[in-house]
Amino acid sequence: MDVSQYLDIFLDETKEHLQSLSDQIMQLESDSEDMNTINEIFRAAHSLKGMAGTMGYKRMQNLTHDMENVFSEVRNGNLKVQPAMIDVLFACLDALDEYTQNIQNTADEGTNDNEPLIKRLNDLLQGGNDSAPAEQKKETKAEAPASSDSGSGAEKWNDIHLDDAQIHVIQEARKQGMECFGINVVVQDSCLLKAARAFLVFKAIEEKGEIIVSNPSAQDVEDERFDKDFTLLVVSTSSLDDLIKAAQNVSEIAAVTGAVIDLEKTKDYKPKEEAPAAGPGPASAAAPAASAAAKNTADKKPAENKQVVKRTVRVDIEKLDVLMNLVSELIIAKNSLVSATGQVQAGAGVGEHIEYLERVTTSLHESVMKVRMVPIESVVNKFPRMIRDLSKKLDKKMELYMTGEGTELDRTVVDEIGDPLMHLLRNSADHGLESAEVRAQRGKPPVGSIFLDAYQDGNNVVIEVRDDGNGIDTEAVKAKALERGVITPDQAAVMTDKEIIDLLFLPSFSTAKQVTDVSGRGVGLDVVKSKIESLSGEVEVKSQLGVGSTWTIRLPLTLAIIQSLMVNVGGEKYAISLGSIQSLESIAPSEVKLVQNKEVIYLRGAVLPLIRMDQVLDVKSIRGPEEEITVVIVKKGDKMAGLVIDELLGQLEIVIKPLGKYIKQCKFISGATILGDGEVALILDTNALI
């Protein structure tokens, strides 16, 4: 079978399962008795095995098979969860991850058999249970108790209403030595394509026998009009175990239960004479209607909440980029149209149409942007595991608390943000958190806390990495900087704490006294900083010695198109991102005061520094000194400043164009944009000005 076309799906699903396994095993570590978690792990491992088998990845299949055996024993209560077991399981996950990586890169799983791991897994099995050969059997038997856990009625097949024709088929089949089985299949909660899974189950079972009735009807199942489970009546010469096994081999199936049907038990059975044989199987028209009705009455679960699963399409990110570029073009074209009609006295109605066009392009842009947004979850999910490993490696007790995993960011940003975040977390774990003794001395709880909080703040997304550790020792940083010759003693004497902390972002600066493989290789914070800056973001540190530090990463929500305020400075047009503007003020020259020889204004209880944009931009203001000044109040985090400009030109949706490599010296210009008349205007980066 050519499986290459399923490779993408396989990889995606494998990653999901691995992530879920990782989460669940972490859970298991903290609560080794939780049956739900163990079941969940078992299912994930089982699905992985099935998928790897289908794709022909034998090594991966073997490893997952052995993992599954261990889980199976745990689930049966024959094996207790111990720390050693968790370690082996994590090692297995790493090995699986490696297989997945190999498959992603080369479509081949590689040649690593991971024999030692498999041996360790088997040792675990031997330790808890000396009847290892019997495990194969137990595995299938183990399904039965699972079904009661997942809450499905085990005897659902008895609720199925049979019509005469179907009863007849069953009776006929019996005469030919076949058995009638009732099988209940429960699909996993997380399954996205229930219908597809169900279809595979149908197919698998039809290979072994004939499906007489399904509840809900085959049509309903195909249209995904079922909740979590469906029930089949099957006649077959195969054994019940065979059928159950066939169904279980389909991935994302939570549980399969079954029994031999005794016709006398089913509700609709009335002993009857031979009825005329109708077309057998689920296709017969009467059966779906009857069984669907039966489901509605007999089942306690309401049928309405079936469509909660969102339909999704996987799209190549490049296609989205093309779409995004086209939307950008459209917005430029729209802007030219707007400015063209402004010049020519347009006839009645044109304005209206243009307004309409504007509305459409704006919402088109918004939807395209939304399509590109993904939750940061996919990146931060791997961190709990990382912190756990670090905790072991560094021999420090620590706990990671995350909030806001659902915060959404542009796909390109999310892809890039993982490494910087990982670095900051490692930093907190290694440099930040103190050893247990020191923590005890300082009266802190023995387990160190690291927090990762993400939230949206206006047009930005803020990600904070916080720890309750030692904080940054500014004296140590200063000493190090002096030793390295980064600063002179004179400079050191006058530097503020903040300036000293900023030294950490210089290349090759690590204060760790010794190099560990966790952090301190000297390729650290400067890389974090440049990465974040390449994403048009910024990173800030607040730290208090002995109390802890907070690293704040601020990223723009969107990268390509922004709402901006157009202003005139000395006859030149500049754009300021609307997201950073707090308010617009008109101020009399007399209200401008001097503090330390710097111009400030006093506005609503706050003293704001004034920045004369004409001086910053080297142009001559077109306003006289005695005229009222127009001030754009901009904010950056909790800092604010007033930019003095000559004239407000209005609000405009602009497409950010890069200036190219050749122009790079200018700190406070973040890009350029093309206006409706083809003119180029520069975009001011107010964050760099404050």
Place this chain on the structure above:
Amino acid sequence: MDISSLKNTAQETEDGKEETTQYIVVGLGNENYGINIRYVDNIVRMQRITRVPKMPNYLIGIINLRGEVLPVVSLRLKMGLEADVYEKSTRIIILKTENEGKMGVIVDNVREVVTLGSSQVDKVDYDIKSEGKNFVTSVGKRENGELVSILDLNFITLEENTQ
């Protein structure tokens, strides 16, 4: 552009069978400079240039070339000549460079395209550096005796630290 001269040069080189290169000849003040046609993407008329603050003086600003924002450099200022006076004949030559992407250079006018065989082009071996800036790689001798200085494109794209 003089098409007849183009044909002439093409015919002349056919006999020699040597490697030939085409150059766009541009005028700057009294001199003619050749730019290897391989690096020329486009030639556009003078248009509105948006100034970028805090840039070296030869970096005039940025223009919009069909939706792309490109930097524009004044060859005159880069060479240390007087500033450009924009006239009808002033052109912006859009160069495609390997490292810096596309960029525009302002020239007084564009004269013609010449084809020069490798034997007609001499590397500059006299010490031009003594005059301060080295922006010519070689000199081409045309049949009519005219000399064309072949511009060093690295010089244009190179950032100057001296300024």
